[in-house]
Amino acid sequence: xxxxxxxxxxxxxxxxxxxxxxxxxxxxxxxxxxxxxxxxxxxxxxxxxxxxxxxxxxxxxxxxxxxxxxxxxxxxxxxxxxxxxxxxxxxxxxxxxxxxxxxxxxxxxxxxxxxxxxxxxxxxxxxxxxxxxxxxxxxxxxxxxxxxxxxxxxxxxxxxxxxxxxxxxxxxxxxxxxxxxxxxxxxxxxxxxxxxxxxxxxxxxxxxxxx
Amino acid sequence: xxxxxxxxxxxxxxxxxxxxxxxxxxxxxxxxxxxxxxxxxxxxxxxxxxxxxxxxxxxxxxxxxxxxxxxxxxxxxxxxxxxxxxxxxxxxxxxxxxxxxxxxxxxxxxxxxxxxxxxxxxxxxxxxxxxxxxxxxxxxxxxxxxxxxxxxxxxxxxxxxxxxxxxxxxxxxxxxxxxxxxxxxxxxxxxxxxxxxxxxxxxxxxxxxxx
DNA sequence: GTCTATATCCGGATAGAC
DNA sequence: GTCTATCCGGATATAGAC
Numbered sequence: 001x002x003x004x005x006x007x008x009x010x011x012x013x014x015x016x017x018x019x020x021x022x023x024x025x026x027x028x029x030x031x032x033x034x035x036x037x038x039x040x041x042x043x044x045x046x047x048x049x050x051x052x053x054x055x056x057x058x059x060x061x062x063x064x065x066x067x068x069x070x071x072x073x074x075x076x077x078x079x080x081x082x083x084x085x086x087x088x089x090x091x092x093x094x095x096x097x098x099x100x101x102x103x104x105x106x107x108x109x110x111x112x113x114x115x116x117x118x119x120x121x122x123x124x125x126x127x128x129x130x131x132x133x134x135x136x137x138x139x140x141x142x143x144x145x146x147x148x149x150x151x152x153x154x155x156x157x158x159x160x161x162x163x164x165x166x167x168x169x170x171x172x173x174x175x176x177x178x179x180x181x182x183x184x185x186x187x188x189x190x191x192x193x194x195x196x197x198x199x200x201x202x203x204x205x206x207x208x209x210x211x
Numbered sequence: 212x213x214x215x216x217x218x219x220x221x222x223x224x225x226x227x228x229x230x231x232x233x234x235x236x237x238x239x240x241x242x243x244x245x246x247x248x249x250x251x252x253x254x255x256x257x258x259x260x261x262x263x264x265x266x267x268x269x270x271x272x273x274x275x276x277x278x279x280x281x282x283x284x285x286x287x288x289x290x291x292x293x294x295x296x297x298x299x300x301x302x303x304x305x306x307x308x309x310x311x312x313x314x315x316x317x318x319x320x321x322x323x324x325x326x327x328x329x330x331x332x333x334x335x336x337x338x339x340x341x342x343x344x345x346x347x348x349x350x351x352x353x354x355x356x357x358x359x360x361x362x363x364x365x366x367x368x369x370x371x372x373x374x375x376x377x378x379x380x381x382x383x384x385x386x387x388x389x390x391x392x393x394x395x396x397x398x399x400x401x402x403x404x405x406x407x408x409x410x411x412x413x414x415x416x417x418x419x420x421x422x
Numbered sequence: 423g424t425c426t427a428t429a430t431c432c433g434g435a436t437a438g439a440c
Numbered sequence: 441g442t443c444t445a446t447c448c449g450g451a452t453a454t455a456g457a458c
Contacts, residue, residue: 022441041251041337043433057442059435114333121392122325122333126252132396139396163411170401171408174389175382181332182385185343185350190381197382200374201412233423254451268424270453 017053023061025051027075030068035113039069039123039131066128073134076116077141084145093153094203100149101195104176108191112184117142118177146173159202172198228264234272236262238286241279246324250280250334250342277339284345287327288352295356304364305414311360312406315387319402323395328353329388357384370413383409 029050033042044058044065051058062068083103087096107113120127120135127135146169153159161168179194200206240261244253255269255276262268273279294314298307318324331338331346338346357380364370372379390405411417 017441037337038249038251038334040249041334044435045433053441054443055434056436056444060441063435065434112336117396118329118389118392119333121389121395122329123249123252124392124395125323126248136396139393143397162415163408163417164404167404167408167411170390170393170404171386174393174401174405175386176389177392178329178332178385178387178389179381181329181335181388182350182381184332184335185328185347186354190385193375193378193381194385197374197378200378201372204373206374228423255453256451264423265425266452267426267454271423274453276452 022051022053022057026058026061026068027072030072031075032113034069034072034119035107035116036111038119040126066130069128069131070134073116073120073131073138077134077138080138080141080145092158093149093156094158096149097153097159097202100146101176101198104180104191105195107180108183108188112180112188114180114184115177117173118181121177142173143169153202160204161202233262233264233268237269237272237279238283241283242286243324245280245283245330246318246327247322249330251337277341280339280342281345284327284331284342284349288345288349291349291352291356303369304360304367305369307360308364308370308413311357312387312409315391315402316406318391319394319399323391323399325391325395326388328384329392332388353384354380364413371415372413 026047029047030042033046036042044055047058048055058068062071087099090096090099104115107115117135117139120131120138124132124135143166147166150159150161150165150168150172154161154165175194175198179191182194183189183191196206237258240258241253244257247253255266258269259266269279273282298310301307301310315326318326328346328350331342331349335343335346354377358377361370361372361376361379361383365372365376386405386409390402393405394400394402407417
């Protein structure tokens with residue numbers, strides 16, 4: 001009673017658990033697990049324990065694990081699109097790219113998480129087809145954003161690089177993705193080295209060269 | 212009977228399966244599965260089917276899955292050390308690096324396999340500790356080789372890059388690793404773009420720029 | 423070294439009460 | 441919307457025959 005005042009017009013109705021949105025909490029926990037352990041190494045039980053609910057409660061919100069997986073990737077994509085809208089307000093392309101780097105640093109510092117693309121790429125052949133399709137879309141959007149940003153930066157003069165912008169785009173994306181994984185095996189400073197080198201090569205000076 | 216003539220002095224004795232070395236065949240199948248699906252997404256059953264033996268036969272050679280995993284990573288490392296010895300005969304560091312690239316192209320063409328480091332990094336937190344330790348060693352050796360090679364190339368004049376050789380080393384390693392994963396989601400040509408860009412930046416001209 | 427058979431456990435999933 | 445209870449299949453692992 002009365003918790004309806006909080007979000008009565010919300011599309012998703014709230015449950016009995018103190019007005020919290022269980023679906024979203026499930027997604028949050030699952031996202032953490034996905035980036036830490038991978039899709040095939042987390043279970044509904046992991047999430048259930050973390051949320052203090054039972055296994056079946058999660059099945060109510062996401063009948064099959066595949067549904068949860070697809071929802072996760074869709075949410076990544078929506079969040080990315082929202083992120084683009086925000087950072088598009090920034091004029092300078094190099095600053096935009098640094099904001100992109102920042103999201104990876106956040107992953108690194110959040111207990112050395114991998115980026116979604118890295119997890120989905122690595123587990124690709126052990127993923128349900130519906131997830132693969134979503135993953136392709138997510139990767140494509142990242143790629144296209146990166147190309148646009150590089151071309152803008154080159155035009156603005158804030159970035160320099162030789163070769164084609166789409167080649168450079170994949171190189172940067174791959175380095176960031178691989179860098180997070182290497183950091184797990186060889187320490188977080190490895191990722192900062194990647195950032196330092198990418199920055200140095202793009203601008204002629206390292207913004208991360210304090211080490 | 213009589214199959215003992217084939218490898219009677221071998222440390223590992225042959226089984227009854229036509230003189231073939233089952234342990235090695237298990238490792239081969241497991242390696243394929245590891246790079247395709249990841250450690251947590253393959254089972255003894257996968258291997259058993261592929262080899263035409265029963266589940267229990269594999270447990271005879273590798274009592275626990277962890278034993279198999281550790282053996283796999285150890286073999287990667289031994290193979291890498293052997294590979295180094297061979298390619299060290301090549302004088303030119305840039306040629307050595309191209310040989311290194313070639314091993315990744317082989318992964319890509321072998322049904323879009325990931326590199327071991329990518330798999331082990333992504334699944335790191337869902338791996339037995341013994342495997343993690345081996346994985347760290349494997350990564351370290353790759354890293355150190357890359358640094359040596361870059362420094363040699365720079366001294367020889369066959370490679371150019373700005374910044375520190377150890378930063379550049381991680382950047383290259385990360386880009387290769389991430390590139391293979393991206394290729395799964397966005398097509399093999401993405402990996403070739405990474406190679407093209409890396410080559411262009413190291414030598415001033417792309418050896419892979421035919422596209 | 424490999425087999426059959428089996429034990430055990432875990433993860434995904436459903437039914438029906440509350 | 442969450443619970444208890446249960447089912448099912450798959451995966452790791454072991455025992456003992458051949």
